[in-house]
Amino acid sequence: MHFKTLHKGKIEKGRSRAGNGTPGNNDPGQKTFFVVILNGLLYNSKGYGHEECLQHVAGRCSGKNCGCRKEIRRPLRRVTEIIHMLRGEVNVAKYLVKNNGPLHGEVVISGSKNAVLPIMAAALLTEDDCEILDVPALSDVDVMCRILEDIGVKVDLDLNENTLKLNAAGPLKPDTRPGLVKQMRASILTMGPLLVRTGRAKVALPGGCAIGARPIDLHLKGFEIMGAKIDYETNEGYVLATAEERLHGGRIYLDYPSVGATENIMTTAVLAKGTTIIENVAQEPEIVDLANYLNKMGAKVRGAGTDTIRIEGVDQLHGTVHQVIPDRIETGTFMVAAAITRGDLLIKNMMPDHVRPIIAKLQECGATVEEGMDEVRVRADNCKLVATDIKTMPYPGFPTDMQSQFMALLTTVEGSSMVIETVFENRFMHVSELNRMGAGIKADDRKAEIPGSKPLTGTQVVSTDLRAGAALVLAGMAAEGVTEISEIRLIERGYSDFVDKLRAIGADITRVDD
Numbered sequence: 001m002h003f004k005t006l007h008k009g010k011i012e013k014g015r016s017r018a019g020n021g022t023p024g025n026n027d028p029g030q031k032t033f034f035v036v037i038l039n040g041l042l043y044n045s046k047g048y049g050h051e052e053c054l055q056h057v058a059g060r061c062s063g064k065n066c067g068c069r070k071e072i073r074r075p076l077r078r079v080t081e082i083i084h085m086l087r088g089e090v091n092v093a094k095y096l097v098k099n100n101g102p103l104h105g106e107v108v109i110s111g112s113k114n115a116v117l118p119i120m121a122a123a124l125l126t127e128d129d130c131e132i133l134d135v136p137a138l139s140d141v142d143v144m145c146r147i148l149e150d151i152g153v154k155v156d157l158d159l160n161e162n163t164l165k166l167n168a169a170g171p172l173k174p175d176t177r178p179g180l181v182k183q184m185r186a187s188i189l190t191m192g193p194l195l196v197r198t199g200r201a202k203v204a205l206p207g208g209c210a211i212g213a214r215p216i217d218l219h220l221k222g223f224e225i226m227g228a229k230i231d232y233e234t235n236e237g238y239v240l241a242t243a244e245e246r247l248h249g250g251r252i253y254l255d256y257p258s259v260g261a262t263e264n265i266m267t268t269a270v271l272a273k274g275t276t277i278i279e280n281v282a283q284e285p286e287i288v289d290l291a292n293y294l295n296k297m298g299a300k301v302r303g304a305g306t307d308t309i310r311i312e313g314v315d316q317l318h319g320t321v322h323q324v325i326p327d328r329i330e331t332g333t334f335m336v337a338a339a340i341t342r343g344d345l346l347i348k349n350m351m352p353d354h355v356r357p358i359i360a361k362l363q364e365c366g367a368t369v370e371e372g373m374d375e376v377r378v379r380a381d382n383c384k385l386v387a388t389d390i391k392t393m394p395y396p397g398f399p400t401d402m403q404s405q406f407m408a409l410l411t412t413v414e415g416s417s418m419v420i421e422t423v424f425e426n427r428f429m430h431v432s433e434l435n436r437m438g439a440g441i442k443a444d445d446r447k448a449e450i451p452g453s454k455p456l457t458g459t460q461v462v463s464t465d466l467r468a469g470a471a472l473v474l475a476g477m478a479a480e481g482v483t484e485i486s487e488i489r490l491i492e493r494g495y496s497d498f499v500d501k502l503r504a505i506g507a508d509i510t511r512v513d514d
Contacts (some may be wrong), residue, residue, distance in 0.1 A: 092513075093513045095476075095512075097477055097507070097509045098481070099476075099478060099508070101341065102506070103341045103505045103507060108501075109331050110496040111135055111136045111324035112289070112328065113138055114329070115289045118290050119322065120141075121144070121148075121189040121192075121193055122193060125267060125271060125294075126319055127167075128319030129166070129167050129319045130165070130321075133322065134162050135162050135163060135324065136496035137159045147190060148166065150176065151172055151173050154168075174194050174198045174199075175200075176203050188219065188260060191264060192223065192267045195247070195268060197271075199242060199243045201240070201241045202241075203239055204237055218256065218261035220239065222261060223247075225250040226247040227245065228241045228242065247268065249269065249272050249277075251277045251279070252277070253280055257307070258282060263282075267294070270313060271313060271314065271315075281306075281308065282394065285325055285354045288305045292304075292322070296321075300313075326350045331350040331351075332355050332401075333402070335359075335362060335376065336406055337477065339365065339367045339378060339409050342385075343379075344378070344380075344381045346375060346376075351374065352372075357396065357399065359376070365413055366380075366383045368380070387415030387417040389419070391422060401467050404470070407448065407471065408434060408472070408475040410450040411439040411452065411454050411456060412452070412454075416449060416451050419447070419448045421448075422446065430464060431443045433472055434475055455480065456480070460486070461484070462485075463485055466490050469488060476509075
């Protein structure tokens with residue numbers, strides 16, 4: 001990746017015809033912006049790419065005789081990521097993936113990323129030792145460890161044994177460091193435990209994958225109902241929550257079944273005085289795992305896995321030992337890997353009930369899925385795969401975190417498929433990258449039509465978020481030639497030993513540290 005130039009200035013006019021915040025014509029507003037020329041495309045501070053026309057990005061173009069009419073509506077990266085790359089603060093490693101035929105053998109699934117992070121944050125609730133087992137070796141786990149250490153937690157991570165020991169006896173620092181927090185959205189999960197332990201939590205607005213608006217208003221709503229005062233320091237990008245007295249229970253209705261809000265409110269309510277009832281909550285397996293962990297610590301949480309959770313506050317919690325559930329998204333990714341390569345994989349250390357929608361859709365495509373107690377075998381080596389439609393929904397519906405991987409599979413089956421994304425509005429960023437490989441996908445708003453039976457060809461592609469990157473790896477295993485995938489740091493946020501696991505079952509994938 002080579003940056004040719006960087007510009008900074010004022011946009012005197014311009015609103016995108018698509019209404020997405022990209023500079024265009026007819027808007028008198030003024031905003032600070034950055035423009036970077038990268039790989040032949042221009043990127044402004046909103047992260048949108050345009051062909052050729054710098055005048056358009058600067059808001060001074062008539063839009064008649066330039067590349068403006070070929071606007072590429074795909075937000076590839078935020079301005080902060082661009083600046084990090086300019087400063088050299090980026091891992092330029094990449095994956096080289098080749099078609100090596102069907103995958104065969106066994107793969108063992110690691111502990112769940114989305115379960116271990118809130119469990120780590122919940123260790124702030126006690127002064128005793130907590131030990132977590134089956135911890136995945138992920139960059140997100142490393143970031144959360146550094147956040148907890150910065151707060152004042154003693155951290156002992158042993159990735160050889162996949163164990164993590166935490167002690168939050170204190171003293172704890174309630175003001176988290178923004179440089180760490182902004183690296184990962186799950187960092188916001190420290191806010192509730194800090195608030196209930198110290199009476200104060202100052203947290204920078206979190207980062208993570210750029211897959212759409214993910215506000216924290218539901219988190220803050222819950223804190224306020226329990227008696228916290230919320231102050232917004234918008235100029236500095238902070239949110240401050242304070243509580244002069246012990247928080248109290250309340251009845252909290254979530255406008256949307258947000259996983260993060262459910263987790264944050266749960267970990268706050270367990271030490272609040274009285275009863276808290278949270279309605280319209282997320283029902284994901286990770287919520288159940290967190291509730292089990294809290295109950296082992298002495299909390300009284302009931303109803304996790306349903307749409308209503310009831311929590312009786314207790315005076316204190318104690319330490320415990322807990323094994324994290326297997327990662328259902330890693331499980332689903334390897335299930336799709338078996339199908340897209342027309343292979344035969346036995347996937348172990350998983351929970352079939354957690355991937356029920358994925359099993360159903362693979363069977364609709366024509367793959368054979370055999371379930372065991374804690375394993376599943378996926379075969380696509382003796383069948384013809386056909387099209388199916390998917391629609392992402394909150395659990396127990398089809399997971400949004402599997403949408404891009406399944407879309408990669410659908411490019412290789414016979415017939416036309418439809419994918420509808422209802423969870424995140426910005427989760428089709430991988431479409432343009434798959435199309436660079438020949439997929440021929442037509443995306444409009446939150447719908448994508450996949451023609452199927454398109455021969456994929458390896459080329460240079462960019463991982464735009466964690467799951468999109470996994471989808472490109474899968475597509476590369478089905479494509480002719482070499483697929484070069486950059487921005488793999490995003491992939492390594494969520495897949496433990498990804499390359500080694502794939503190579504062990506026959507994939508031709510190499511990690512290159514350029």
